[in-house]
Amino acid sequence: MNLSIALFGITREIVGAPTLEVALQPGQSVQQLLEQLHQTYPALGELRSLAVAVNNEYAPADALLQERDEIALIPPVSGG
Amino acid sequence: MLIQLTDQPIDVAAVLQAVQADGAGAVNSFIGTIRNQSTGRRVVRLHYEAYDAMAVHQLRRVAEQAQERWPMLQQVAVLHRKGTLEIGDVAVVVAVSTPHRAESFAACQYIIDTLKEVVPIWKKEEYEDGTVWVAAHP
Numbered sequence: 001m002n003l004s005i006a007l008f009g010i011t012r013e014i015v016g017a018p019t020l021e022v023a024l025q026p027g028q029s030v031q032q033l034l035e036q037l038h039q040t041y042p043a044l045g046e047l048r049s050l051a052v053a054v055n056n057e058y059a060p061a062d063a064l065l066q067e068r069d070e071i072a073l074i075p076p077v078s079g080g
Numbered sequence: 081m082l083i084q085l086t087d088q089p090i091d092v093a094a095v096l097q098a099v100q101a102d103g104a105g106a107v108n109s110f111i112g113t114i115r116n117q118s119t120g121r122r123v124v125r126l127h128y129e130a131y132d133a134m135a136v137h138q139l140r141r142v143a144e145q146a147q148e149r150w151p152m153l154q155q156v157a158v159l160h161r162k163g164t165l166e167i168g169d170v171a172v173v174v175a176v177s178t179p180h181r182a183e184s185f186a187a188c189q190y191i192i193d194t195l196k197e198v199v200p201i202w203k204k205e206e207y208e209d210g211t212v213w214v215a216a217h218p
Contacts, residue, residue, distance in 0.1 A: 006131065008129055008130075008200065009129055009204070009213050009216070010202070010213040013213075046217060047216055047217060048215060048216060048217055048218045053131070053200065056133055056137045056138075057137075058198075070133075072200075074131070074200050075202065075213070075216055076215045077196070077197070077198065077199060077200055077201060077202060077215075078201070078202050078203045078213070078216075079128070079130075079135075079160060079172070079195060079196060079199050079200075079201030079203065080112050080160075080171070080172050080192060080195055080201075
């Protein structure tokens, strides 16, 4: 399945684009997505934290991804 | 409930007006502003970026959680800026109204503290000699 991942803040700068297309086997989890991204972009591993949002909610590591999901990487937030 | 993520200046007086309620004896607000230094460095301006849809969703969620914890809450407003802000600009406003003052302080603090932990908004500090995404690295 092909996922389109929205990027913000420092993750957008690390990847160098506002969205990232990732090909994953069907039924892969958030954890597996993060492992693949860390291999491609080692600088992601230097962040204080890196969460994944699925359909506007923080997703647990074992959540399974689907092609129609709206997915985003959430680096450490700093609003306020 | 007033929830807003905006690229326009926040009218603080209008927000306070919006949380007025006949059953409220207290209006409490937190106003976050842009200061001119951070960890010893001189800040020139700040750039806020948001994941708009999720940020609005999570702002609403935080306000709803406050209503659950303090059922006596009369009105809640949470507004956050995005885009480029200068020193002294208002970045965030939280305002609540309650029958008595104790709950107004607690609810207001809960909302701003939780906002800073969960709402997908990022700020980049601009110094005279560079920029840094705040809190991105350990």
